[in-house]
Amino acid sequence: MPARRRPLHCLLASLLTTTAIASGGVLAAERPVGFPAQPVRLVVPFPPGGTSDIVGRVVAQKLGTTIGQRVVVENRPGAGAAIGIMAVVNAPADGQTLLLGAAGPLTMSPHMGKVPYDAERDLAPIALVTAVPNIVAVHPGVPAASLSELAALARKRPGNISYGSAGQGTTAHLSGELFRALAGVDMIHVPYKGTSAAVADLVGGQIDLVIDNLPGVLPQVRAGKLRALALTSTGRSRAAPEVPSAPEAGMKDLIVSGWFGFLAPARTPAPVVDWLAQEIMAAARSPEVQPQLGELGGEADLRGPAAFRTYLRAESERWSKIITAAKIRIQ
Numbered sequence: 001m002p003a004r005r006r007p008l009h010c011l012l013a014s015l016l017t018t019t020a021i022a023s024g025g026v027l028a029a030e031r032p033v034g035f036p037a038q039p040v041r042l043v044v045p046f047p048p049g050g051t052s053d054i055v056g057r058v059v060a061q062k063l064g065t066t067i068g069q070r071v072v073v074e075n076r077p078g079a080g081a082a083i084g085i086m087a088v089v090n091a092p093a094d095g096q097t098l099l100l101g102a103a104g105p106l107t108m109s110p111h112m113g114k115v116p117y118d119a120e121r122d123l124a125p126i127a128l129v130t131a132v133p134n135i136v137a138v139h140p141g142v143p144a145a146s147l148s149e150l151a152a153l154a155r156k157r158p159g160n161i162s163y164g165s166a167g168q169g170t171t172a173h174l175s176g177e178l179f180r181a182l183a184g185v186d187m188i189h190v191p192y193k194g195t196s197a198a199v200a201d202l203v204g205g206q207i208d209l210v211i212d213n214l215p216g217v218l219p220q221v222r223a224g225k226l227r228a229l230a231l232t233s234t235g236r237s238r239a240a241p242e243v244p245s246a247p248e249a250g251m252k253d254l255i256v257s258g259w260f261g262f263l264a265p266a267r268t269p270a271p272v273v274d275w276l277a278q279e280i281m282a283a284a285r286s287p288e289v290q291p292q293l294g295e296l297g298g299e300a301d302l303r304g305p306a307a308f309r310t311y312l313r314a315e316s317e318r319w320s321k322i323i324t325a326a327k328i329r330i331q
Contacts, residue, residue, distance in 0.1 A: 031067070032271045036096040039070035042262075044100045045084025047077045047194035050166060051132055051213035051296060055260045056100035058292045059129060062283035073100075077193055080169040080330070081105035082116055089122045093267035095276060099123065101263045102171070103256075107315040109169030111323040113330035119316070124268050125308035127280040128261040130298035133233035134175050135243060136254075137217050137226040138209040139202055147179075147230050147249040150209070154185035162188040162207040164198035168330045171258045172198070174319070175211035175232055181326035182253055202226060213258050214239060214297035232256040239297035259301065259315075261308055277304045 040063075044056045053075060060071040076084035085105060091097035106119045117123075136147065144150040154161045163179075165172035168191050180187050190207050192198040195216035201207050203225045210217060211232065218240055220226045230249035231237055246254040262280050264273060281302045283289060290300065303311055322328075 030275075032095070032269065032275050034094070035272060035275075036094055037069065038096065039072045040064075040067070040095070041091075041097045042071055042073050042100055043084045043088050043097065044073055044075050045077060045081035045105065046075065046102070046166065047196065048075050049216075050195040051215050051258060052100055052102050052260055054215065054296060055130060055132075055293065055298070058289055059262075059280065059284050062286055062289050063280055066279050066283050077167075080109055080115070080167050085117050085123075088263070089117050089265060091265055093124075093265040093269075095264060095268055095272040097265065098126070098276070099263045101261050103259050103315065104167075104170035104172075104174065107312060108171065108174050108319045108323070109330065110316070111320045112169055112174075112328055115169075119312065120309075122266050123263040124266050124273055125305050125312060126262040126264055126273055127277045127284070127305070128259060128301055128303040128308045128311060129280070129284045130293050130296075131257045131259040131301045132213050132215070132296055132298045133231045133237055134171060134211050134256050134258060135214045135217050135221070135231050135240070136175075136179070136209065136211045136229040136246075137202070137221055138229060139205050139207075140225070140227055141205060142208050142227070144229065145227070147183075147246070147251045147254070150229060151179075151183035151185060154180075154183060154187055158186040159188065161185070161209070162190050163209045163211065164190045164192055164202055164207040165210065166195045166198060166212060167191050167193065171256050172210060172212040174323075174328070175254070175256045176209075177326065177328045178256065178322065179211060179251070179254055181328070182251055199226075211256075215295070218297070230254070237297045239295060259311075260298075261303075273305055 042060050044053050046052045057073050064071040088099040144153050163176040195212050221228045228243045230246050233245050
């Protein structure tokens, strides 16, 4: 007797509650009972247009397809990302509200001053998605073609060289402070509300340099409006192979990785976290998303809840030592 065919509505329901993980073809866990049917909200604690916003939107679009419901990106910038982070910390712990977390506010800012959240206590790591290097870029009018020349110039002009960042406590801010400490120079930090605003002022000559995420700066470098000196990575990037790494440029300790991952309120049930982790990693490793992350200079670095939590602790400890030794504080 031939097998009975499943009704179409049953097949569609099944497709919306399970998904295959691309790397192994193993079915992910079924959608947790009680998971909200309304759109999932992904809070990006930075303005539109920056690397975090792009990463969030690229992964969210694919994630919406894999889980069968909309994933709406909501930009909540301000207070060094604290406004967006607290919006997630205080949200219902049901998996409907997620955070696109970044290195600066979660593993750096807490060691530079008081913040209203405790990343380890208040947030549940779901999945690390990618890591992107920063790029050191100067205005063409700055007479420096290398990191050593920039350091020498800053020594000749103490307190007169300015660097912009996407805000207090971001990787761009800490990259500038780390450069200042390693070079032994005095520079002025000018915080902005996002990468786009800082880069715009750099192109206009209002500030001298930025050390910010590669995708937010590289287009202006390629257009000849800015000059790239180095990447804050141990090796060159496929997205900008012509730009030397910091060790190649003579500053081996100027290593800053802008990683991005998904987190939820701390009390989110483990089955929800585990299910979302599988779905998010499946979306991030998909053939549609990987090339887009590669264009940002991002390297694939997929880690689930336990591995992501371990990574967060290690990064926090690393930056605590660097920040304490360099006596970096948020003003």
